[in-house]
Amino acid sequence: MARESILVATLVELADNLVDNYDVIDILTVMSDRCVEAIGVDAAGVMLALPGGELQFVASSSESMRVLELFQIQANEGPCVDCYIGGVAVVDIALTEPDERWPHFTPRALAQGFHSVHCLPMRLRGRTIGALNLFRSNEGALDESDIVVAQGLADVATIAILQHQTSLNSRLLNDQLSNALNSRIIIEQAKGMISQATTCDMDQAFAGLRAHARNHNERLTDVAARIVAGALMIDDLARPKPPLAT
Numbered sequence: 001m002a003r004e005s006i007l008v009a010t011l012v013e014l015a016d017n018l019v020d021n022y023d024v025i026d027i028l029t030v031m032s033d034r035c036v037e038a039i040g041v042d043a044a045g046v047m048l049a050l051p052g053g054e055l056q057f058v059a060s061s062s063e064s065m066r067v068l069e070l071f072q073i074q075a076n077e078g079p080c081v082d083c084y085i086g087g088v089a090v091v092d093i094a095l096t097e098p099d100e101r102w103p104h105f106t107p108r109a110l111a112q113g114f115h116s117v118h119c120l121p122m123r124l125r126g127r128t129i130g131a132l133n134l135f136r137s138n139e140g141a142l143d144e145s146d147i148v149v150a151q152g153l154a155d156v157a158t159i160a161i162l163q164h165q166t167s168l169n170s171r172l173l174n175d176q177l178s179n180a181l182n183s184r185i186i187i188e189q190a191k192g193m194i195s196q197a198t199t200c201d202m203d204q205a206f207a208g209l210r211a212h213a214r215n216h217n218e219r220l221t222d223v224a225a226r227i228v229a230g231a232l233m234i235d236d237l238a239r240p241k242p243p244l245a246t
């Protein structure tokens with residue numbers, strides 16, 4: 001599918017998800033997936049900050065990306081950390097070049113097969129709420145148009161997350177973000193249960209969760225909570241739809 005078609009489909013999909021009580025994690029997962037499809041990257045992930053400033057993993061395009069994002073948090077170093085703290089883009093970083101800025105993160109990223117990284121801030125009106133991480137298996141700079149597209153998707157997602165800012169006070173908005181980040185725990189529990197019960201990998205487990213939520217017009221977090229509570233049988237999960245044609 002051409003980039004223009006992917007972007008139009010993405011905007012329509014994001015707009016369709018922006019209903020009352022929308023699921024932040026599902027929106028950011030859509031953004032991560034579409035970055036991989038529309039830009040020359042192999043993986044994408046998103047971190048958001050808790051009200052106290054601590055970064056938390058929220059969404060990614062793959063399980064390997066999730067592991068790498070979590071490592072950044074544990075090591076407190078990496079492109080997402082620098083991007084969030086500085087509020088500016090960190091792009092075109094070749095991980096194979098000598099660089100002492102990320103002594104723990106860089107070897108881990110290389111071991112995962114990634115050789116270059118690009119990170120863009122999720123920022124609106126002076127407030128940075130997180131960062132979008134983009135990884136490639138090969139070295140080389142992203143085209144300027146790729147960066148514009150990725151930043152545009154990050155901006156749309158940021159606006160989506162903060163859309164209630166005019167009607168919610170600061171405390172309630174922070175509670176909304178905290179609840180979205182904490183719901184990640186439930187999703188990981190459900191993924192693990194599905195993976196163990198069906199002997200599928202974690203990416204397939206997550207795809208099953210998302211497919212069921214969309215097919216039944218439910219929030220992703222609610223479906224995961226029902227799986228964990230035993231209110232929804234794993235055998236009843238809907239099958240994921242095939243990926244977009246390229």
